[in-house]
Amino acid sequence: MTDTYLELVNSGLTKKLAAQLGLPRPARLRRHRPGDPLLDGPALVLGHGPDADAVATLLSSPAGGPAHPHLDDAAPAVLDGWDLDVHRHPAPDVRYAAVVLVLTDLAHPDGLAGPVLAAASTLKRLRPGARVVTVHRPATDADAPAVAAARQGVDGLLRSLAKELRGGATGNGVVVAEGVPVTAPSVVATLRFFLSARSAFVDGQLLEVDSDAGELPADWERPLAGRVAVVTGAARGIGAAIADVLARDGATVVAVDVPAAGEQLAATANRVRGTALQLDVTAPDAGERILAHARARHGRIDVVVHNAGITRDKLLANMTPDRWEPVLAVNVDAPLRINEALLTSGDLVDSPRIVALASTSGIAGNRGQTSYAASKGGVIGMVRATAPLLVPFGGTANAVAPGFIETEMTARIPAVTRQVARRLNSLQQGGLPVDVAEAVAFLASPAAGGVVGRTLRVCGQNMVGR
Amino acid sequence: MTDTYLELVNSGLTKKLAAQLGLPRPARLRRHRPGDPLLDGPALVLGHGPDADAVATLLSSPAGGPAHPHLDDAAPAVLDGWDLDVHRHPAPDVRYAAVVLVLTDLAHPDGLAGPVLAAASTLKRLRPGARVVTVHRPATDADAPAVAAARQGVDGLLRSLAKELRGGATGNGVVVAEGVPVTAPSVVATLRFFLSARSAFVDGQLLEVDSDAGELPADWERPLAGRVAVVTGAARGIGAAIADVLARDGATVVAVDVPAAGEQLAATANRVRGTALQLDVTAPDAGERILAHARARHGRIDVVVHNAGITRDKLLANMTPDRWEPVLAVNVDAPLRINEALLTSGDLVDSPRIVALASTSGIAGNRGQTSYAASKGGVIGMVRATAPLLVPFGGTANAVAPGFIETEMTARIPAVTRQVARRLNSLQQGGLPVDVAEAVAFLASPAAGGVVGRTLRVCGQNMVGR
Numbered sequence: 001m002t003d004t005y006l007e008l009v010n011s012g013l014t015k016k017l018a019a020q021l022g023l024p025r026p027a028r029l030r031r032h033r034p035g036d037p038l039l040d041g042p043a044l045v046l047g048h049g050p051d052a053d054a055v056a057t058l059l060s061s062p063a064g065g066p067a068h069p070h071l072d073d074a075a076p077a078v079l080d081g082w083d084l085d086v087h088r089h090p091a092p093d094v095r096y097a098a099v100v101l102v103l104t105d106l107a108h109p110d111g112l113a114g115p116v117l118a119a120a121s122t123l124k125r126l127r128p129g130a131r132v133v134t135v136h137r138p139a140t141d142a143d144a145p146a147v148a149a150a151r152q153g154v155d156g157l158l159r160s161l162a163k164e165l166r167g168g169a170t171g172n173g174v175v176v177a178e179g180v181p182v183t184a185p186s187v188v189a190t191l192r193f194f195l196s197a198r199s200a201f202v203d204g205q206l207l208e209v210d211s212d213a214g215e216l217p218a219d220w221e222r223p224l225a226g227r228v229a230v231v232t233g234a235a236r237g238i239g240a241a242i243a244d245v246l247a248r249d250g251a252t253v254v255a256v257d258v259p260a261a262g263e264q265l266a267a268t269a270n271r272v273r274g275t276a277l278q279l280d281v282t283a284p285d286a287g288e289r290i291l292a293h294a295r296a297r298h299g300r301i302d303v304v305v306h307n308a309g310i311t312r313d314k315l316l317a318n319m320t321p322d323r324w325e326p327v328l329a330v331n332v333d334a335p336l337r338i339n340e341a342l343l344t345s346g347d348l349v350d351s352p353r354i355v356a357l358a359s360t361s362g363i364a365g366n367r368g369q370t371s372y373a374a375s376k377g378g379v380i381g382m383v384r385a386t387a388p389l390l391v392p393f394g395g396t397a398n399a400v401a402p403g404f405i406e407t408e409m410t411a412r413i414p415a416v417t418r419q420v421a422r423r424l425n426s427l428q429q430g431g432l433p434v435d436v437a438e439a440v441a442f443l444a445s446p447a448a449g450g451v452v453g454r455t456l457r458v459c460g461q462n463m464v465g466r
Numbered sequence: 467m468t469d470t471y472l473e474l475v476n477s478g479l480t481k482k483l484a485a486q487l488g489l490p491r492p493a494r495l496r497r498h499r500p501g502d503p504l505l506d507g508p509a510l511v512l513g514h515g516p517d518a519d520a521v522a523t524l525l526s527s528p529a530g531g532p533a534h535p536h537l538d539d540a541a542p543a544v545l546d547g548w549d550l551d552v553h554r555h556p557a558p559d560v561r562y563a564a565v566v567l568v569l570t571d572l573a574h575p576d577g578l579a580g581p582v583l584a585a586a587s588t589l590k591r592l593r594p595g596a597r598v599v600t601v602h603r604p605a606t607d608a609d610a611p612a613v614a615a616a617r618q619g620v621d622g623l624l625r626s627l628a629k630e631l632r633g634g635a636t637g638n639g640v641v642v643a644e645g646v647p648v649t650a651p652s653v654v655a656t657l658r659f660f661l662s663a664r665s666a667f668v669d670g671q672l673l674e675v676d677s678d679a680g681e682l683p684a685d686w687e688r689p690l691a692g693r694v695a696v697v698t699g700a701a702r703g704i705g706a707a708i709a710d711v712l713a714r715d716g717a718t719v720v721a722v723d724v725p726a727a728g729e730q731l732a733a734t735a736n737r738v739r740g741t742a743l744q745l746d747v748t749a750p751d752a753g754e755r756i757l758a759h760a761r762a763r764h765g766r767i768d769v770v771v772h773n774a775g776i777t778r779d780k781l782l783a784n785m786t787p788d789r790w791e792p793v794l795a796v797n798v799d800a801p802l803r804i805n806e807a808l809l810t811s812g813d814l815v816d817s818p819r820i821v822a823l824a825s826t827s828g829i830a831g832n833r834g835q836t837s838y839a840a841s842k843g844g845v846i847g848m849v850r851a852t853a854p855l856l857v858p859f860g861g862t863a864n865a866v867a868p869g870f871i872e873t874e875m876t877a878r879i880p881a882v883t884r885q886v887a888r889r890l891n892s893l894q895q896g897g898l899p900v901d902v903a904e905a906v907a908f909l910a911s912p913a914a915g916g917v918v919g920r921t922l923r924v925c926g927q928n929m930v931g932r
Contacts, residue, residue, distance in 0.1 A: 336575075
């Protein structure tokens with residue numbers, strides 16, 4: 001599971017050699033450690049108008065400082081600023097840790113040149129692990145054509161820019177639905193997620209914020225305080241990392257896995273000071289058993305992470321029912337059935353969060369993975385249609401779609417194929433389980449209540465096609 | 467512009483050598499020649515229920531034959547069947563030219579196994595250039611979760627399957643909006659386009675049919691008969707191919723290009739027996755001049771193809787206004803201004819069609835192409851928002867997004883980069899200008915009236931990421 005190549009090109013003699021040979025030089029990514037500052041340098045906020053001013057105010061206001069006029073209408077927690085060193089114009093020689101382009105007022109593609117060229121002037125001096133984040137509105141069929149063109153243009157721009165950044169820097173965008181203020185909790189939380197080290201392996205992605213629902217945390221280090229979260233497939237790999245991160249963020253975790261994984265499951269549960277539930281998610285009463293466990297041991301259930309998943313890869317030409325059916329059963333039928341039980345239970349009433357693991361294969365397809373891709377595409381459809389059912393309770397359902405992640409599963413891929421697969425993204429490396437877990441934790445948080453039925457890719461901008 | 471490698475691996479000794487070495491073996495693609503049959507072998511229609519029956523009936527009915535009960539409600543032209551040899555169950559040893567999976571009745575991911583495994587059994591014996599086409603409904607947030615999961619599952623399945631097909635075979639899907647019958651003109655026309663050799667370089671794509679608007683042609687070989695079509699950038703490359711194909715399909719073509727390209731422009735116009743208009747599309751009165759020319763020379767204007775486009779590639783870190791602005795001006799500002807003139811002219815009233823050239827770079831981004839990607843993303847937004855303005859007149863606006871196409875432009879890419887770029891798609895080769903032109907002609911046809919504001923990729927399922 002170690003990326004030896006990444007280690008080599010970042011140390012000593014081999015570092016120089018790789019540079020001379022023009023080999024890919026994946027950077028060590030900046031990852032979240034509790035207590036670290038949000039950014040390790042100044043932030044540049046580009047754009048004009050009240051939205052850009054509001055974002056600049058948010059980023060620069062001292063924690064616990066006085067309300068700023070642009071934020072009068074915002075929720076109190078928004079006023080608790082982030083105390084960053086914020087510039088409004090690019091200063092020569094400054095090495096920015098973040099560049100935020102607030103483009104909500106775009107009315108025509110001509111409007112792109114100003115902020116984009118200002119951002120361009122900073123790119124050669126970005127700090128390692130820097131962040132470029134756009135904030136704009138979605139292009140819809142209700143817009144004037146020039147408005148829609150400008151907005152959709154940001155999409156092409158951002159995805160190109162993300163492919164140009166180096167040194168572990170990423171580019172992502174917050175797409176704020178018309179009518180939702182840029183000070184809405186989920187806009188603020190998504191912006192913070194993209195700026196933070198928590199989004200290390202999220203690159204070239206645009207996340208839509210659909211509503212002003214959600215609630216900002218009292219403490220950004222403990223956004224899940226007081227929440228009870230169930231994680232399936234938690235014995236090892238990505239599931240174990242999700243349990244770890246949810247617990248780190250303050251959640252009480254119910255770790256679920258099959259009885260055969262009992263020992264590792266107990267290890268996870270002990271490590272996160274949670275409880276373990278041995279359960280096959282395909283059991284007809286899996287949902288009821290999860291509910292019963294959560295009620296009995298923790299008195300509530302707030303978050304369910306559908307992480308349990310399997311592959312039985314085979315070219316479709318050689319596919320058999322015994323390979324097709326288990327993949328669909330575990331990866332999508334089980335989450336559907338468990339959700340049904342949860343939704344009818346009456347327990348999911350306090351801003352519940354369902355987060356399901358999809359895959360870039362479910363978006364772009366993958367040779368040899370028709371069954372897996374069908375099941376993971378299924379997950380994407382499932383959360384889209386489940387989310388509206390939770391909105392009346394302040395709830396959401398969303399998915400996270402990992403790309404190439406360094407796990408026991410990918411470690412079994414033949415060496416050369418693995419080396420290539422790892423590099424086929426803008427960060428030129430595989431992600432770590434913790435990267436997926438951070439995205440899950442973000443979508444599981446009360447602050448993400450305005451993100452409704454979406455799928456967030458954690459793939460380093462994987463070149464998987466579509 | 468010749469793909470020498472493709473020629474070598476398809477002929478003589480080098481063919482054997484490539485096979486022994488396990489090198490990529492791109493197939494010669496089946497391309498449309500007037501008079502050729504729709505398919506060169508039997509078609510298998512899988513799925514149950516009235517929609518599958520209707521599709522099977524359409525494919526099998528003799529041209530001009532009697533109405534079939536399942537098609538009673540359909541437009542007369544639908545009753546003009548395609549006279550294919552249609553099977554409803556996979557027969558052993560039959561080499562199918564097409565497999566159509568009609569999945570409109572999917573209610574749960576479990577419903578996939580039956581038709582998918584039936585299709586799987588045919589894949590090893592598909593004919594060269596075969597077609598796999600799915601017909602299903604979009605997964606929306608209004609569906610029951612299991613329904614949405616099943617529908618979105620088709621997406622992952624189809625895109626995986628397309629990556630597995632070989633020998634020039636492709637996989638594409640028609641996504642039929644809820645309430646639109648599978649016998650609607652645009653469903654029929656899209657299905658025919660995907661089955662035909664016209665879609666040679668369209669692979670792994672899903673095209674939405676949004677309404678039952680549109681009108682099927684009296685003659686499938688001349689779907690643009692009686693229509694006047696303007697093509698910008700028509701002097702050479704993709705634009706010239708578009709002019710050729712529109713004329714072949716029966717349109718009267720107005721070929722537009724800058725005065726500097728006058729000689730080649732005249733050649734195009736003469737070849738297609740159309741007229742030439744020397745014009746810089748960025749001129750403030752470009753729209754008015756196009757209208758005046760079309761009125762004076764042809765008495766009407768039905769189709770406008772915004773093909774003129776330029777690149778000024780540069781990493782954003784090195785971007786300057788003189789490189790950014792012309793790209794946006796030609797590629798998106800000009801189409802916006804011309805459309806404005808057309809829409810306010812009162813001339814676009816008889817099922818008009820606007821087709822604009824986007825690019826996979828506008829969808830997925832591309833290193834070194836921030837300006838181009840912003841402009842082409844802009845085109846995608848533009849057609850989405852322009853289409854609704856045309857619907858009252860039976861009109862549409864859509865885009866075609868080419869991937870790697872063999873043109874003078876791509877011939878200038880350094881040889882090794884070009885070889886790699888060419889192979890990075892499921893068909894392992896670059897497309898030809900005619901492939902883009904066929905998609906444009908399809909979207910320009912009266913039959914495509916139910917496709918509203920969409921972008922169709924012509925990229926061989928390019929691995930460009932997103």
